[in-house]
Structures are given as C-alpha cells and as structure tokens.
Amino acid sequence: MYVFLKNFKGIKRVDNYIRTQQQIAAAAAQAHAAGDLEEEETYNIMRSRQKENLEVLKDVERIVAHRTRMEDGVVIPEYFCKWCSQNYDAATWESEFRAVRLRLLLLTRCVRV
Numbered sequence: 001m002y003v004f005l006k007n008f009k010g011i012k013r014v015d016n017y018i019r020t021q022q023q024i025a026a027a028a029a030q031a032h033a034a035g036d037l038e039e040e041e042t043y044n045i046m047r048s049r050q051k052e053n054l055e056v057l058k059d060v061e062r063i064v065a066h067r068t069r070m071e072d073g074v075v076i077p078e079y080f081c082k083w084c085s086q087n088y089d090a091a092t093w094e095s096e097f098r099a100v101r102l103r104l105l106l107l108t109r110c111v112r113v
Helices: 012-033 038-055 096-112
Strands: 060-071 073-081 092-095
Touching: 012 038, 073 096, 092 096
Parallel strands: none
Antiparallel strands: 060 073, 073 092
C-alpha cells in the first residue's frame, strides 16, 4: 500500500497510525453490526478527536529563524517554523508565503478564543 515510504524516517509511526485506525474502524463496524449505538458513538468520538489532534499539527507555534536564498536570480525569504505539539527537531523551513499564511491563521485562531 505505501511501499514508497519504507525508506523514510518515521515509517514506524505511519505503521502504528494505520494499524490503530484499522482497529478503530473494525471495532466501530463490529459495534454497528451488533446494534450497540452507544459503543459506535464512542468510536466515532474517538476518531473525531484524533482528526482534531492531527489538525493542530498543521499550525505554526512560532517562527524561530529566517533566511533568504537565491532562485533564478530572485531572493526568496524562508522561515524556520516550529509546529504545535512538536519538538524543535520537527521544525521545517517554509517559504515566506506559506509561513506568513500559517502564522496569520494561528493568530486569528488565538484572537477567536
């Protein structure tokens, strides 16, 4: 299914995630087949919480550093972004447009709360 990922770091996380999702789906299907609506709702809530947790990982917690690089004679600014709920070793360099858009999104979410 995802053979191309076997050479990348973090494949165990992908395996564990897929295995967990399959177990939750199987348990929800079993509860549905048995007619246990309460148990089925418990699994649906669990899945929705996991989806919400994954969405948080897309948010920039802070911009740690910036740099510029030349590409075809054009200066392109980049920002080193630390992601929410992640360690600094998971931080990545993002283009100016993406980093600023993500940071503004984070700020608007903070204002709403």
